[in-house]
Each structure stands twice: as C-alpha cells, then as structure tokens.
Amino acid sequence: MPELPEVETTRRGIEPHCLGRRVRRVTVRESRLRWPVPPDLPQRLRGAVIRGVDRRAKYLLLRTARGDLMVHLGMSGSLRLVPPREPPRTHDHVDIELQGDYCLRFNDPRRFGSLHWLAPGEPTPLLDHLGPEPLSDAFDGAWLYRLSRGRRGAVKTFIMDGKVVVGVGNIYASEALFLAGIHPGRAAGRVSLARYERLAVQIKRVLTSAIEQGGTTLRDFVGGDGKPGYFAQQLRVYGRAGAPCRACGGPLKELRLGQRSSVYCVTCQR
DNA sequence: CGCTGACCCTGACGGC
C-alpha cells in the first residue's frame, strides 16, 4: 500500500486527531517487525503530548517534547485511527491509545514496517544520507542530471534510490518514466539534462495528483475501512503489461530491474 | 563508490 502519497495521506488523516493529545497507553502485541520494536517504547511514549505529526521520506514522525516516535509502513503497513475498545484483529501489532476517544493502530501483515524511538539529539542513521523530498525545490532535473553522471545502472533504479530522491516507489517511478518518455532500463548516466527536467516535473506531478486523490478517498477514514484505491484508474503502465499503451495503442512490455517489475512502452519510451 | 542479489514476512492468485 504505502507509497509516498499514502504515507502523506495517512499523516494528514491522523494529524488533527493527534495534535495536543496525550498518549494514554501503548500496547505492543508483536515486536518482531523489520527491526524489533524497542522494549522501552511504551514507557517512553506514555504520558507524552503529541506536538506535531510530520513526514520525512516514507517515515511518519510523531513529535513530543521527550523525543519522537518514527513509523515506517513498509510494504503492507497502515496506521489508522480506531474507536476506543475496538477489538484488535490479525496483524494489529501496536496500539497507541490517545487521551480522548481514539486509538492509533499499527497493522502490518508482512511486518516490513518498523517503529523507532528518536531521543532528542540522538543520531538518526535511517534519516541521514537521505536525498531531497521530491516535492521540494531542492529536487529538480539539474539535481538528477548532476548525480547521474557516470552511472551505468538503470534510470528507474536510480530514481528509486533514497539517496537520490526519497519517496519514489515502484508505481510512481514507472508512471513518471512513461510520462517523461524515458525507457526504464536506460543507463542513468545516458539521460540528458532536458529529459531529466521533464522527469522531475512528472515525478512531482504524479505524486501531487495521487496525494490529492488519496485525500479524497480517505476523507472519512476515522473508523472507516482504510482501504484506498485512489490510483488504479489513472495508471498508464504499472500493472498493465500486455495491455495497450494509452498513448500509441501498442502492447506494453515488462522487464525486471533490481527484482522489481517494470512496465513500459517500447514506442513511447526511449 | 556503484551495482547486484539475498533477505526480511504474509497473503493472494494461478496452474495442476
């Protein structure tokens, strides 16, 4: 589920219910996630007041005066607000009960997600070395061009590298490359500045559009089922191998780059 | 430093 738009949608959804609220209790039912949940997380969080809900890359950050809770949703994770005393279901690994009505519930079938405690001033290895946010001014075609010189790996793998730019997952990398007319397997170092400028624009466009739609889908997700389906209708290539290209009508092809499927149009992408 | 492949885990799906 979570690409950047979903994480940002989650952030926007939970923020108004978290700000200024005190954490009443934290329950960890399953601590074996991507990294073990810190054993002292519940005691550190209990009683803390949430002062901010931020996002960096695909990490959610719940800020408190004592330190921050950092959450990654991995491949299959979700963080939802559920009404009080709603019984936990399968894969509901962590509950963060808030003062007032609701409980923040972390669910993750595949357990590729993670929870971290960030003490003030402590180094954060997972956040250091991260590239710019894709929707920030620091991210543009010139940045991609400069970093890519001499690199022989595929351009798709390149833009999915968090040191280059964060938050571009398999779906939106595929979509942006199609919209920019760039073959996903082309060597990153052999893409021109002009084409990287187009690519940066399309990455921003596709992410922005998905965030807007995610917001619409999840508007009522407090107590809702939390299952978004916002992107399916607009996908140009992702998940459409063999289907006709929406631009030229030719059959879309598929190849694997770094263990990930990459769908593209041989005619429209070079 | 750059790149490749293995790996973490459950669930859905198609073929037999």
Add this chain to the structure above:
DNA sequence: TGCCGTCAGGGTCAGC
C-alpha cells in the same frame, strides 16, 4: 479441495 510456485506498493546489507 489442496499444494506449490510466483509475485506484491519497502528498504538494508554483504560482497564483488
């Protein structure tokens, strides 16, 4: 109906 292989939106790490 069940069993098996494959694949899935994430990211880190070892090894070359």
